[in-house]
Amino acid sequence: MTSGATTTQTIGFEIARYLPGEDRAPTLRHYDVPYRPEWVVLDALNYLKDEVDGTLSFRWSCRMGVCGSCGAMVNGVPRLMCAAFLRDYLPGPIRVEPLANFPIERDLVIVLDDFMQKLRAVKPWIIPGDRPPPADAEYRQTPAQLADFKQYSMCINCLLCYSACPVYQHEEEFLGPAVLALAQRYDHDSRDRGNSQRHELTWSDEGIWDCTFVGECSAVCPKHVDPAGAIQQAKVESTMDWYRSVLWPFGRR
Amino acid sequence: MRRSPEPVFWSLFSAGGVVLALIAPALILATGFLVPAERVEFDRLSAILTQPLARIAVVGLAFLTFVHAAHRLRHTLVDVGLRAYGGPIATVSYLAALALTAWAALVAFG
Numbered sequence: 001m002t003s004g005a006t007t008t009q010t011i012g013f014e015i016a017r018y019l020p021g022e023d024r025a026p027t028l029r030h031y032d033v034p035y036r037p038e039w040v041v042l043d044a045l046n047y048l049k050d051e052v053d054g055t056l057s058f059r060w061s062c063r064m065g066v067c068g069s070c071g072a073m074v075n076g077v078p079r080l081m082c083a084a085f086l087r088d089y090l091p092g093p094i095r096v097e098p099l100a101n102f103p104i105e106r107d108l109v110i111v112l113d114d115f116m117q118k119l120r121a122v123k124p125w126i127i128p129g130d131r132p133p134p135a136d137a138e139y140r141q142t143p144a145q146l147a148d149f150k151q152y153s154m155c156i157n158c159l160l161c162y163s164a165c166p167v168y169q170h171e172e173e174f175l176g177p178a179v180l181a182l183a184q185r186y187d188h189d190s191r192d193r194g195n196s197q198r199h200e201l202t203w204s205d206e207g208i209w210d211c212t213f214v215g216e217c218s219a220v221c222p223k224h225v226d227p228a229g230a231i232q233q234a235k236v237e238s239t240m241d242w243y244r245s246v247l248w249p250f251g252r253r
Numbered sequence: 254m255r256r257s258p259e260p261v262f263w264s265l266f267s268a269g270g271v272v273l274a275l276i277a278p279a280l281i282l283a284t285g286f287l288v289p290a291e292r293v294e295f296d297r298l299s300a301i302l303t304q305p306l307a308r309i310a311v312v313g314l315a316f317l318t319f320v321h322a323a324h325r326l327r328h329t330l331v332d333v334g335l336r337a338y339g340g341p342i343a344t345v346s347y348l349a350a351l352a353l354t355a356w357a358a359l360v361a362f363g
Contacts, residue, residue, distance in 0.1 A: 170336050209259035212328040235263055242260035 011035040011086055012093030013044060015056070018104050026104060028095065035086060041096060042070050042081040045108075058108040065222055068156030071163070072108050073097040078160035078220045099163040115159060118175050122183040122198050129193025145190040152185035152230055154223040161217035161227050167210055174210040175202065177217035177227030184230040203238040211235075262324055262347070269321025272314050308361045315357035316350075323350035 010032040018026035031052060033044040042060055049056045061067040063082045070081040075095050086094070102110035133139050161177035168174050175183075183202045187195045201207055211231045218228040284293060301307055323346035330342050 166332060170332075170334065203257060205257045205259065209257050209263070212332055214332070235260075238257075239260040239264045239267075242256070243264070 009035040014093050014095040016097040017107055019106055037087045039086045040082050041074055041084040057106045068158030071099050071158045071160050073100055078163040080158060080222050083222060099159055101163050101169050118179045121201055122179055123194055124182045124186060126186060126189060126192045127194025127197060131193060139191050141190055149185045149188040152181045152225055155182055155225045156223055160220045164216035164220040166214055167212060171210055173206040175207050180208055181225050181227040181230040184234055208234045265320045266324035269317035272317045273321055311361045312358045316354040319350035319353045323347050
């Protein structure tokens with residue numbers, strides 16, 4: 001591509017279309033979109049929906065990598081469509097498919113129910129326990145206490161990590177990278193006393209122990225949460241706890 | 254609380270990883286390259302390695318190494334799609350590690 005007459009040039013797209021009840025399986029359909037170097041894949045899809053085919057379905061909201069709605073497979077890699085620039089995929093075509101490992105609602109829209117149910121199951125909120133928050137003042141944390149969980153709190157639930165995870169692909173029961181990282185986020189919050197309530201699930205075979213540390217979750221994470229690191233950290237903690245419970249059975253909980 | 258037995262295997266796997274990635278290369282580097290060949294005498298090494306504690310340490314290193322390999326093999330096989338046979342694969346893998354450790358003990362104490 002030469003610079004200059006960029007508006008007259010086009011870039012090809014192969015976009016997965018699927019309407020349950022009518023189509024037996026998703027099929028790729030070809031579209032041509034005007035090429036603009038500042039456009040991202042989401043811009044191209046919005047152009048198509050506005051100008052070419054209003055039935056094209058996809059989720060999006062913020063356009064700036066905060067809401068986590070616009071995840072899709074771009075050329076086979078889980079990406080936020082708002083962060084995937086057309087200029088990085090020259091000369092095209094760009095293949096856009098729904099996030100892998102999820103049932104498809106329609107076109108690029110996936111069914112989130114499994115993730116939502118698992119997220120709820122690990123109680124991703126602060127459980128104060130028998131030390132309720134002070135009534136007349138804010139809860140204070142040191143910078144070190146904040147740093148202990150802040151990275152995990154950056155998760156935007158975009159599910160790119162679930163699409164990249166080969167364990168989740170084979171094992172539906174696996175809680176998965178984002179849920180385990182978020183459980184770790186609350187376990188490590190100094191205000192939280194809910195660890196034991198979460199560990200029954202997160203330290204089980206369907207939790208951290210299903211993970212084989214492939215690390216693709218952290219490779220695709222757009223917010224640098226490092227779910228693989230969170231799971232490894234939890235494995236160490238669970239193992240220490242196991243040995244403590246065996247070697248030091250007195251005065252436990 | 255539903256306890257997973259996995260912490261036992263995972264901690265042995267981790268310890269084996271330390272042996273394989275750190276201790277073994279360090280030993281190989283020291284005895285194979287850093288110390289001049291003429292200084293490494295069979296009689297001296299043999300005298301060190303045939304002490305009872307040294308024999309136990311050698312068997313221990315071998316045990317951790319084999320458990321590490323067994324654990325990795327088990328999870329690799331499961332990851333490539335043999336999840337349905339996860340139980341038997343785990344049993345065979347760890348039994349193989351124990352058998353190889355027994356063999357190492359025979360050599361070390363033989």
